[in-house]
Ligand SMILES: Nc1nc2c(c(=O)[nH]1)N[C@H]1C(S)=C(S)[C@@H](COP(=O)(O)OP(=O)(O)OC[C@H]3O[C@@H](n4cnc5c(=O)[nH]c(N)nc54)[C@H](O)[C@@H]3O)O[C@H]1N2
């Protein structure tokens with residue numbers, strides 16, 4: 001690699017610019033792009049660790065049909081004939097695409113173009129259905145279009161920032177850092193976090209409203225009433241630019257007292273929030289999955305938009321409702337009409353004129369007349385047998401869709417499952433009849449759009465691994481085989497991008513928000529050099545558009561934004577005697593979804609090392625659960641077996657399980673085995689945050705762990721296992737309900753199957769039920785196993801250190817089975833700062849012994865928090881907790 005390459009981070013919707021440079025050893029380093037408007041040079045822990053995820057481990061490198069490696073021609077031909085046969089026999093609606101916000105815009109554009117006009121079915125939906133379809137539906141109800149009004153700069157210009165249902169510090173870390181920086185520059189900036197849970201985000205908030213789960217619309221309806229009653233509404237704005245005010249004003253809006261009782265919030269806190277909101281002009285309300293992923297997600301979005309319209313706080317600097325998008329190209333998917341109920345270029349499935357225009361533009365014989373099946377319905381139709389073929393691209397539905405056992409059963413039954421992915425083995429690829437190897441980040445070439453409508457380039461700096469190809473290329477090949485040569489005769493992503501840009505301007509004339517017609521004639525070189533730019537980008541606004549709706553004009557029939565009346569409560573699942581608790585699910589700081597990429601990085605795996613269920617101390621007492629022991633969580637749909645974490649940050653009656661772990665990394669840790677397929681009736685978005693469940697202590701006969709330099713395929717035989725990547729090894733946590741007859745036999749078959757002669761040391765204390773053994777190959781520690789009667793096992797840091805050396809010191813060799821390195825190092829505990837591997841114990845010690853009282857002081861002493869900054873809220877929490885304890 002000669003010159004550093006500017007590209008975009010492939011994780012979250014913040015869309016940070018990164019610069020990748022090659023080093024002499026053939027490795028890569030990644031840093032933030034100071035010129036990118038999203039991050040101005042900053043990167044979070046995930047972005048900073050990107051270079052560690054480039055290995056070919058686990059990559060899908062060749063096409064496969066029925067488990068056999070084939071060449072591309074064969075794979076494409078099989079895919080096309082398979083689809084064709086089903087279409088011929090059962091019609092176009094018997095096939096479907098299930099795509100993803102992790103595709104590039106060019107890929108996405110083609111997937112939609114192949115399905116809606118040419119195959120002529122609406123059956124293309126995307127994992128964005130699970131992610132922000134409620135935000136899309138809410139925007140469209142209010143604005144008549146799917147338009148994100150604001151931009152990131154509004155964060156710096158706001159005086160009040162409301163974070164609703166968003167763990168920004170972990171999920172959109174650079175937005176969070178921008179908020180923290182803004183707060184430093186302007187100490188008057190007030191931050192309110194609305195989340196039932198205590199999170200890293202609520203840690204630094206000025207006010208945390210830990211409301212009763214599911215009560216957001218009541219809170220915002222109450223705010224609406226407060227604003228009206230206190231004469232704080234912007235009457236002029238309401239009259240000139242909105243409609244439907246009376247309907248909301250005359251709906252059943254709650255008094256503060258009702259809000260406080262039903263949201264279970266302190267009345268003073270509610271009043272404080274209402275007063276602040278009513279009296280602060282520059283308010284930005286950022287919202288995410290705690291709002292969207294409920295069976296009334298769309299209503300909640302409108303409850304938020306309503307108060308912004310009521311106060312005229314939209315379209316001007318420092319204000320507006322702001323849906324922060326999850327995936328790197330969630331927005332790009334919306335632009336190309338990637339959802340089953342959208343058409344390309346923000347045209348509308350309900351609008352006949354738009355259908356005609358699209359047919360003309362694509363010179364397509366037809367176009368689906370109706371919307372297709374939304375994600376959850378789509379998999380139900382596969383189960384029912386009405387959809388007989390599905391092509392899955394860049395998503396892992398066996399893990400991420402609700403009621404995943406049903407999804408798996410549907411995939412198993414489906415006549416033809418085609419999967420395009422970059423990884424060979426995930427929970428979905430096992431059901432594939434045809435596997436198509438896709439390029440991944442570093443190889444792929446195209447564009448993505450972030451939360452603030454900013455289009456950025458992803459540029460390649462690596463050659464494609466094996467036979468991997470661009471997703472758009474794969475789609476063109478299948479399309480051509482299906483007979484659509486003319487419409488899919490493209491050679492480069494630039495050509496596709498130009499067509500997409502041309503379409504956005506086609507018959508537009510200001511009638512549709514999405515317009516990038518200024519790029520319709522972009523040549524290859526200009527595309528290569530395309531700078532980040534916010535749409536719309538037209539002849540009138542060639543430099544892009546920061547904010548929308550500054551002119552008070554909306555895309556509704558009469559140009560006025562709509563208020564939407566929203567019920568105070570929703571019909572949703574209730575706890576029962578059999579399922580007395582409610583399950584909330586979400587993310588951890590350093591893993592991304594099903595861990596295909598982050599699971600490869602030891603640094604990112606250090607922060608949270610195992611799947612877990614978190615609950616309140618009172619519930620732990622009631623259900624006799626101990627920290628670090630195992631518990632079984634059950635719903636009517638399935639079960640999970642997880643490590644227990646006890647935290648007062650959870651509300652009583654609430655459990656939290658992270659979504660990341662799946663069958664590739666654990667025995668039974670998939671959150672969606674528990675979650676039902678209940679959706680918001682307007683948007684079709686699943687209710688991921690509210691599942692009735694029960695919990696009980698699980699009582700394994702033994703607990704243990706293995707550290708090894710090799711994958712242990714036999715780990716899958718244990719009742720409980722999880723796998724974690726370390727710097728020089730892998731760790732497996734294990735547990736079993738019955739002890740093996742012979743520990744030595746079990747341990748040796750696990751660790752020495754490939755080398756029966758290997759040097760082996762062991763220790764067994766039957767009285768204590770403790771067994772320990774290690775395999776040493778030519779003076780190097782190869783693997784070790786530690787078993788005990790309960791979850792109190794030795795700290796692994798000393799052992800991990802022994803895996804980092806080429807030859808074991810004699811003293812270390814003698815002390816392996818004690819679990820301690822002879823060259824002692826303090827037990828640092830769970831890693832908080834992933835960049836510099838600083839553990840919780842080291843930080844606590846520094847606070848206690850050296851009297852350090854700020855995150856900056858900790859940084860100066862230990863370096864923790866001084867690189868990406870993602871751990872700063874956790875360090876602050878440790879300082880607060882320690883100082884509180886001392887006081
Ligand atoms: N580290 C990391 N970052 C990511 C991702 C990742 O996998 N890992 N994924 C990306 C994607 S695709 C997405 S969509 C985003 C998601 O980003 P977020 O939406 O911030 O993430 P979640 O953890 O799903 O949920 C956010 C919060 O909603 C809260 N919540 C639950 N119920 C309610 C409720 O009734 N009301 C309110 N107000 N809050 C509630 C939860 O307690 C949780 O803290 O993150 C993106 N960024």
Ligand SMILES: Nc1nc2c(c(=O)[nH]1)N[C@H]1C(S)=C(S)[C@@H](COP(=O)(O)OP(=O)(O)OC[C@H]3O[C@@H](n4cnc5c(=O)[nH]c(N)nc54)[C@H](O)[C@@H]3O)O[C@H]1N2
Pocket residue numbers: 100102103104127128130131132289293326327393394395396397399400401402420421422423426438439440441444471585586587592593594595596659671672675688
């Ligand atoms: N319970 C619960 N469930 C949830 C959520 C929740 O909060 N709670 N959140 C939901 C949300 S918001 C989301 S976004 C989903 C995410 O869920 P998924 O979309 O299933 O998440 P990933 O694990 O990111 O899957 C992406 C897959 O695409 C592959 N891939 C990556 N890049 C490319 C590429 O360029 N081309 C191709 N062809 N493949 C590629 C990866 O290897 C990986 O297998 O989960 C949803 N599910």
Ligand code: SF4
Pocket residue numbers: 009010011012013014015016039042043044045046047048172173174175
């Ligand atoms: S915030 Fe982090 S994960 Fe998200 S785009 Fe930026 S660097 Fe990537």
Ligand SMILES: [Mo]
Pocket residue numbers: 130131132326327
């Ligand atoms: Mo998402």
